[in-house]
Amino acid sequence: MIGHELGGRYEILARIGEGGMALVFKAHDILLGRNVAVKVLRQQFVHDEEFIRRFRREAQSAAALSHPNVVSIYDVGQEDDTHYIVMEYVEGSNLNEVISHRAPLQVEEAVKIATQICDALEHAHHNQIIHRDIKPHNILIGKNGRVKVTDFGIARAVTSSTITQAGSVVGSVHYFSPEHAKGVNTGEKSDLYSLGIVLYQMLTAKLPFLGESPISVALKHLQDHFEEPRAVNRHIPQSVENIILRSMRKNPSERYASAAEMLKDLESCLSTDRVDEDKLEFDADMEVTRVMPAIRGGDMYASEPAYDRERERPGYDNAQASVDRRQEGGPPRRKRWVKPVIIFGGTLLVLVLLFWGLRVFLSDLETDEVHVPYVVGKSEAEAIADLKAAGLLPEDPIIYEARPDIPKDQVFQQSKQNMMVKTGSYVRLYVSTGPVLEEMLDYVGQQYADAKTSLQNMGLTDDQILKEEVFSEQAAGTIISQTPTKGDQFQVGQVTVKFQVSKGLETLEMPNLVGLTQKEAIKKISDNKLKLGPGNGIVQEPSYRPAGEVLEQFPHEAGTQVPTGTEITITVSSGLPADAKEFTFNINVAPAQLGTSSDVRIVYSDATGQNIECCSQKISDWTTIPVKVILAPGKEAVVMVHRDNQFVDTFTRTYEQVQAGGSQGENVPGMAPPPPDPVTEEQPPVHNEGDNEHVNQGGNQNHEGNHDE
Structure with a gap:
């Protein structure tokens, strides 16, 4: 089944449980985009038409239940030989697992769970549905603590068709009511007996009846007394033990009259004025099976005196009878007139009672009849006023139920309508308490995924849960704020929950x-x-x-x-280190050709950086340009001179040279002017020493300024 798409809609994801008649799978509803639980009928039952018919009918009846403590039925279908029921998926565990791991539970927790189960049973019984298989395995507890009762209606199909099949009900025999064990019809009080056993087990961590076989356990339900809860767990209040004792009476008439009565008891049992109440006392349980002495076939008249049988023999006379009685020590014969007197007196009493009953009946016939007013749709107060005005009375108690589609305090059903009844008759009213309101939990600080699952378990859909992601110092996915806030009341189908969720730091x-x-x-x-x-x-x-x-x-x-x-x-x-040295190059530079102008650009490298642009300027004569550099120990400074976009010369100073002291200008000479036009007579040119020196300087690119002093 895993991976199969059942009904073209439900994708089977995993197997999550099984019972005597069905397997349970987790599935995904492709159409609505939600997870569901799918219960599939075992193959050995698929050819039992009677079982299938009851299975469907009871499943459809269970689908009519709408209660926060009842697992909702979404769909019933068939695909080939596969019969299935689609129901609400509850994220959590069943009560049997909780008992196995943590029993005995705290009294408050056990009573809270039992109260929710009883509330579900009251709703089902009101809708004429008997569960008949209440046990911890059929009680689911969501992560939010809400209790959900499952398998409504299906248990009835089992008891009617498969109870005799091997293994089909063995798992439930510990929770049977005595009437269930007898095989007679079970009703609402049978469910309350089973709930009493569940409460007993939660508080004591044990079952009231154990045996080597299902038959022996069933017999103990009929004839044995169980160990009282407080004898097992002394921390159980007397008021809670009284609930268990009453719900587990073998005689149904001694149990609670209804689930509503038991629910009322559960809701008040932990109040301070009840916890130390007196222990309930009952008369000897007449339902307990008694062991009777065996009766042999030949002794079936053993209770009849021998002399009475003897006198039936032919020829036996009364005189002989008297002798026989005296000899046998038997009692004297009763007087003959006693029996006729008893018959006459009884007949007279019957005639008197008949006469009295006839008078009462005739007086009832004389009572006026009135028409029952139709009060559905009116407020409770208006409905009561209309009934009293017509000479009728509202039945006590008035039934209050949550109805999301009907305003609060409005009557939505009445037991009698469109008929004539006797004046003073009672009419049962069903009044809406409005929609079921849930209390918003505090999700701030929790992970968004967990909060969303919790709300979905309450019945909210994805489009009712909105998320706004913001940057914050909290871990990604953490809820920062919520609307509605903690403690606010809301209606599941009418609310939109907004979360502000952290997406981590920006x-x-x-x-x-x-x-x-x-x-x-x-x-x-x-x-x-x-x-x-x-x-x-x-x-x-x-x-x-x-x-x-x-x-x-x-x-x-x-x-x-x-x-x-x-x-x-x-x-x-913070500035130069203490051992840094400053040095200034005084660069004396001439134009490339005397008498003309040149563009000069100087670049230097020192401890502060490489190829630093120092200065650029236009000169037309010898010009001194200072270049300040910084030297670090073991390093040198380099100054490069460019003239008219051509590299001309380089000058260096090491840290040690600067530390030794001394400095002079660095010269970058130019070229001499061009010679004059030639004369007509050839004469050797005349040069003075100054000109020769200047020409020599101009023609020597390796100026002495290139050499260290």
């Missing part, structure tokens, strides 16, 4: 703070919903970077995903 990409000034970094941290770390989150550290510049960010590098509110520590330059 995340963002860590910005790059390195290279920013301290002020810029702090602003960027705030703009991205981040925080500075412990203290002020700023660490000062000497460096060769400008003072106030961010050197490092910790613990997250730029580009990583981090939650909002993450703490960041930045390391900021």
